Amino acid sequence: MAVEMRLEVVQVPVADVEASKSFYMETLGFIVDHDVEHIPGMRVVQLTPPGSPASIVIGTGMTSMAPGSLEGLQLVVADLTTVRTELHRRGAEISEIHNLGGVQFAYFADPDGNRWVLQEAVPPEFRAAHVEE
Numbered sequence: 653m654a655v656e657m658r659l660e661v662v663q664v665p666v667a668d669v670e671a672s673k674s675f676y677m678e679t680l681g682f683i684v685d686h687d688v689e690h691i692p693g694m695r696v697v698q699l700t701p702p703g704s705p706a707s708i709v710i711g712t713g714m715t716s717m718a719p720g721s722l723e724g725l726q727l728v729v730a731d732l733t734t735v736r737t738e739l740h741r742r743g744a745e746i747s748e749i750h751n752l753g754g755v756q757f758a759y760f761a762d763p764d765g766n767r768w769v770l771q772e773a774v775p776p777e778f779r780a781a782h783v784e785e
Contacts (some may be wrong), residue, residue, distance in 0.1 A: 659706060661698065662725060663673075665717035666710045666764045673697050673710065675763050679742045681707070701727055720765030730770035732756050746770070 666672040676682040682699040685707060689695045694713035700706070708725075716775040729735040734747050736758050756772040 653697055661709050662706050663715055663717070664708045664722055664762070665719045666727075666762070666766070667719035668763065669695060669697060669710055672764050673699070676710070678706070679744050680739065681742075685752050697702050720761075723767040724769060725766075726769045726771050727782060728771050728773050730773050732758060732770055735770060 656705070664672075673684070673687070676699045677684060680701070680737045682701050683697040685700055687695070687697045691713075694747050695711040696714065698707050700708075704727075732749055736749060739745055739760070744760050750758050755774055756769045759767065760770070761767050
């Protein structure tokens with residue numbers, strides 16, 4: 653019997669919670685789900701990218717991961733050129749778009765150096781044409 657499991661929250665280690673919260677909200681457009689201090693010294697700020705069922709959590713007193721040590725989280729978007737242009741307009745430093753065999757990517761980091769990837773959604777016809785039998 654398979655048990656259902658969903659990845660819904662990923663912890664992102666940061667040094668300055670306010671600067672990171674501002675970056676994720678104002679620059680990337682994430683929505684704040686909650687910002688609470690459960691116990692003294694443990695602040696939990698949960699943010700969700702627009703349209704995503706998964707969230708990130710930043711804060712204090714939750715992890716031993718070094719700020720900026722996370723890499724490779726991917727945000728999948730329908731139109732990478734449009735999203736890159738908009739985020740760049742809002743102040744994000746994003747790489748040029750890289751086409752890696754028909755799949756397009758761009759890269760950026762948050763204020764602490766946690767590295768993110770923007771990936772353009774792969775059209776079903778591309779996937780179907782590249783599935784090995």
